[in-house]
Amino acid sequence: MRIPPYYRQPSWQRFFAGALIGGVISWMVFLFMFGVLQEEQTSLIKEQQKTINDLEVDISHWQEDFKELNKENSKLLTIQDIKLEIVNAKEYRINDSLSVFQAEEEIKSDLSPLLAKDLDSVYKNKDLVKKTIENKILKINDKRYKVKIKEIYFYTVIQIILELEYDG
Template sequence: MRIPPFYKLPSWQRFFSGMVVGGIVSWMIFIYMFGTMHENQTKLIEEQRNEISKYKNTLSYLQEEYKQLNKKNEDQLTIQEVKIKLINPTKTKVELLSIHETEDRLSGDLRSLINKDLETAYGTRDLIKKIIENKTVELNDKSFTFKVREIYFWTTTQITLELKYEE
């Protein structure tokens, strides 16, 4: 098999040389366009990287400030409500209405705790406990005292009391 002698004809020589020159020119245009596009993408990525690092620094600063504000606010929390819960009513056989009225009365007596900061209220917990335990209540013609079981100090302070016969 033999290659046809097209390389001797000037028209074919121009065609092949045009293909080679066109291939080289198109390759150079491709390399230029790809390089330009790649350079733009690299710039964009670098700008985004800088922006992300700036945002991370801002975020860490804001988070640290947020933690400090939370700590400061937590130190300044105040009591908003005082809830009293009486337990042991079945053993003492006291009416639920009387227990509810007693809880309301005790909540009213401890109203002075409202708007006090938690640290101050927690510091006076022994005094609060003694005030409650020294209180005597008449229910169904019987005298009762209270025994403090639990005191939870938070924005809603909850005090759990046990109802006992006075001795």
């Protein structure tokens, strides 16, 4: 088999030359369009990266400010409530909850000046709070009891767990 002699006919020569020139021109147009689109995409990515970096810096500044504000606010906490609990009332046969409630309220009334005070200052004076409670003698059902602090928790709500001792 042999190749047909198209290279001798000028019409075929023009066709192949046109196809070759058209292929080169279309390749050049493709490269130009692809380059322009890639350049646009690259500039868009650079702008987005710059925006992301700026936002990350802003976020870090906001987070630092937020942490500082939280620290300042935690320093400014105040006492909102006082909760008392007498745990060993059953040992002394104090069965009526009214007597226990009245004893708790009597101690709460002594601690009422602590409400709306700064948590830090109350904590610094915790020994005074303990002495105020422990020097209290309660009269329940015609018997006298001393109060001992078993546990005390300081936060916006002061929680105090108390024990009674017979004061004979």
